[in-house]
Amino acid sequence: MIRPRRAPASLAVALAAVAAVALSGCVAKSEVASGDALTVTSTDTSCEVSATAAKSGTLTFAVSNTSSQVSEFYLLAEDGLRIIGEVENIAPGAERTLTVVAQPGRYKTLCKPGMVGEGVGRADFTVSGNAVAVTGDDAEQKQKAVDLYAAFVKDQVEQLVPAVDTFATAYESGQDDRAREQFPTVRAFYERIEPVAESLGDLDPRIDYREVDAVAEGLDWTGFHRIEKDLWVPKKDALNADGETPAWQDWSPSTPAQRAAFGDRLIADVGELNDYVHSDDFQEALDTQGVAGISNGAIALLDEVATGKITGEEDWWSGTDLSDFAANVEGSEMAFSLVADFASATGSEGAELTKEITRRYDDLEAALAQHGSLTDGFVAYRTLTEDDKRTLTDLINALAEPLSRLTATVLQ
Structure with missing residues (x-):
């Protein structure tokens, strides 16, 4: 028999942003010009990102969920395992913003309607340019590492x-x-x-x-x-x-x-x-x-x-x-x-x-x-x-x- 997928018990928001070379910082939306934002549309079957490449530095992904389920958006490292940034609990019809400091490298983007499974619309995303200096105190950076590990564990489960x-x-x-x-x-x-x-x-x-x-x-x-x-x-x-x-x-x-x-x-x-x-x-x-x-x-x-x-x-x-x-x-x-x-x-x-x-x-x-x-x-x-x-x-x-x-x- 086919069983319905089990939804997570808690839909608390977890926002983790860590770059592949150095830990990233969280930047408030007001600090990023709206014209610089990349748009993401999450549907039941696709994850459409407005561009496949960007310059290194602060990147903002404006995510719109047009699917019938609560969704997530991920920026992953090239190996598809390490999570560079993710935003979850995007209700149908809602919009959320993910902001990360992205270092040069190759990445993957994907959406996860229903917040279970492998996700949909996995695609390559390239960041070019120079390495970006990371700011923030030691405690803040360590907490970001903890948050990212939590996101990794949740994704695997x-x-x-x-x-x-x-x-x-x-x-x-x-x-x-x-x-x-x-x-x-x-x-x-x-x-x-x-x-x-x-x-x-x-x-x-x-x-x-x-x-x-x-x-x-x-x-x-x-x-x-x-x-x-x-x-x-x-x-x-x-x-x-x-x-x-x-x-x-x-x-x-x-x-x-x-x-x-x-x-x-x-x-x-x-x-x-x-x-x-x-x-x-x-x-x-x-x-x-x-x-x-x-x-x-x-x-x-x-x-x-x-x-x-x-x-x-x-x-x-x-x-x-x-x-x-x-x-x-x-x-x-x-x-x-x-x-x-x-x-x-x-x-x-x-x-x-x-x-x-x-x-x-x-x-x-x-x-x-x-x-x-x-x-x-x-x-x-x-x-x-x-x-x-x-x-x-x-x-x-x-x-x-x-x-x-x-x-x-x-x-x-």
Whole structure:
């Protein structure tokens, strides 16, 4: 059955503006000449921007929502993940303004009618000219980094919600080939922001626990990996991820009724996560942690790779561990990019540290790219040679060491 998309529980306005090279400033509308504004029209199916290029400096996007739903507008970095600026909660028929300080570079624009999903009208946008000096005190810039991280998390969860709905529908209706194809792609949205869910008590266990973990803690086993085992039914002589327990011990493929229960439970749990990231509690938690929380999030995501993905124990049945690996790394690098300037500003040691971390990310991603991509898919983990695994492990360790020093450097 097809379910209606779940709208965010809170429609509080969040305006975050961070440039790819340096943190941006928020400029009042009165400080920007109306003639300089770029116009954006958000419809149910398109996102029409009046120009595809601009000069660096203060840019104003005047957004009109002519769609039938509450909408959002985003200016994204070229990678499509980092949010340079966004304005949300644009009611049908309403107008809102986004103002950012844009550095030279390549960007993407898109609108998100309904405030869920991947958005519509994604298009290239180029900024030319010279780098722009950023003004504003340290506290103000750090708060902007926190606001941008909040926007990134919300965007990933907003895309996770409909993706899980489609995935669960395929699983419940027995369209296993379709569900298997979607499994690694859907999980990527979750894996990029996993530490957020891990902070919410038993929510991450319900969504993402492996069988061996659930059994060890005496929990009902639900979520992605319970569904995974149904989609990749193990051979009769297979072992669980602990390497000792027979895969079929106390387990059998789910009945249609059980599939419906597991699918609906995953949808509900992801909906709970969506409610949380759109709540005041989430923003208050990020505000309390500040940039240290962002930095520690980058470290935590790399730890996820080191303790689970690189061993091949995460997606034990599907072998899609490298997709989780790549998404963890993307989320970690996104968090790092938001605090890198603060580390560099502490002095020569901080500047060298950020350069080293950037280089280590590049090395790890280049090695990972030899085995596929999130867009086109990765090879099954079981096809990696021991040399392949050793290379990736060494690169993770080489990145983990300087990254572990990031938080202390940012707080100097």
